[in-house]
Amino acid sequence: MINDLHSPDRRRALKCMAWGGSGVLWTLVGGVPASKLVGAAHGGTTKGFSFVQISDTHIGFDKAANNDVAGTLSETLAKIGGLSERPAFLLHTGDITHLSKPKEFDDADQLIGASRLAVHRVPGEHDVLDERTGEAYLARYGKGTRGDGWYSFDAGGAHFIGLVNVLRLEGTGLGRLGAEQLAWLAADLAARSASTPIVIFAHMPLWTIAGEWGWGTQDSAQALQLLTRFGSVTILNGHIHQIAQKVEGNLVFHTARSTAFPQPEPRTAKAPGPKVVPAEQLRSFLGLTSVTIRGGAHRLAIADTTLAR
Amino acid sequence: MSKPAFAIASALAFVGVLVASISHAGNERTIDIGDFVFAPSEIRVETGARIVFVNHDDTPHNVVDRNGAFRSKALDTGESFSIVFDKPGEITYFCGLHPQMTGKVIVTPRSDRQG
Numbered sequence: 001m002i003n004d005l006h007s008p009d010r011r012r013a014l015k016c017m018a019w020g021g022s023g024v025l026w027t028l029v030g031g032v033p034a035s036k037l038v039g040a041a042h043g044g045t046t047k048g049f050s051f052v053q054i055s056d057t058h059i060g061f062d063k064a065a066n067n068d069v070a071g072t073l074s075e076t077l078a079k080i081g082g083l084s085e086r087p088a089f090l091l092h093t094g095d096i097t098h099l100s101k102p103k104e105f106d107d108a109d110q111l112i113g114a115s116r117l118a119v120h121r122v123p124g125e126h127d128v129l130d131e132r133t134g135e136a137y138l139a140r141y142g143k144g145t146r147g148d149g150w151y152s153f154d155a156g157g158a159h160f161i162g163l164v165n166v167l168r169l170e171g172t173g174l175g176r177l178g179a180e181q182l183a184w185l186a187a188d189l190a191a192r193s194a195s196t197p198i199v200i201f202a203h204m205p206l207w208t209i210a211g212e213w214g215w216g217t218q219d220s221a222q223a224l225q226l227l228t229r230f231g232s233v234t235i236l237n238g239h240i241h242q243i244a245q246k247v248e249g250n251l252v253f254h255t256a257r258s259t260a261f262p263q264p265e266p267r268t269a270k271a272p273g274p275k276v277v278p279a280e281q282l283r284s285f286l287g288l289t290s291v292t293i294r295g296g297a298h299r300l301a302i303a304d305t306t307l308a309r
Numbered sequence: 310m311s312k313p314a315f316a317i318a319s320a321l322a323f324v325g326v327l328v329a330s331i332s333h334a335g336n337e338r339t340i341d342i343g344d345f346v347f348a349p350s351e352i353r354v355e356t357g358a359r360i361v362f363v364n365h366d367d368t369p370h371n372v373v374d375r376n377g378a379f380r381s382k383a384l385d386t387g388e389s390f391s392i393v394f395d396k397p398g399e400i401t402y403f404c405g406l407h408p409q410m411t412g413k414v415i416v417t418p419r420s421d422r423q424g
Contacts, residue, residue: 063367063386064367099385126369131382169403169405171408173403173411174408214408270344273366273368274368
């Protein structure tokens, strides 16, 4: 796969990134998704089915990059609550907590629950750190899921599929879906017509953004192969705490920002991990990202604007 | 699900390689975790040596045997995990949160130069 993070356009877009609490509002118009950053959605007049994606809330994190992750999550949820059009649900693409502690999950549930929005989620690697490696997550959120927590549902004319790629890793350096989940995915997709818009969401990127940092999934190609016959496929991930986007044929890839803290861009630092930015920038760099997926040509239009005032 | 069975099997395997009681004083090596790297990434020890992993990063890491014999808890900043191997062999491991982080322990038979 081609990594377009380092194209000039990508670099320019990344410079416009807004760090800190933010969510992405996704709207389905005729089943075709389009997105914009939550802070910019107040004036939006797009009609259709919408949902909000948030990611990497890391409740429990208390280091220098952000010692109030509950606060920035609350700010994000307040922005969502202020939307002119109420989204149908929240989609959380993992790392709900920082260390999988019960209190962290409790706190996250309390904060997110206050939004009174239905929540669909998948685990991040920080959510499966209990002694039995993910059983606590499943006990809390696994109702109606299969295997390690994967599942699908229909909404707004699209078919949504939540995948788990943070468990049963093999030490190859990347995330992993595994044969059982891939077989389930094949069966799930087999029942859908090619005209059904597909929305895939998982924590780790399903395209290799930075292999040396583990930002990819070792067997994602097998999953993507199953999606080639569909006209519209949108793949939403988190994990890297910054926006990265790519269009490849009918596939549109999009990673969301964190609500907790930024991470460095690939190859700009010795290692990934929480990035400390000046405190006043954490919120002033809240930004606006508009993404439109045009159904016919499957083209992704992106506009990034900071919200600093 | 097969996780309970897997956990039991893992525990038995873990007991097979972990014999803390035979660790010898002074026979301890430290592997530092920093900037998402195990350092040193390869270490050679004799059986009975205690290996201590210490996380210096501001994000958690853990230590997972590639063959499933052991898995440490998540180590937050400043936390450590120690293990003793009582059988010669090569153990390859990775971080279960950041699988690009890998390392190897080569365990050789203990020379009985000390009484």
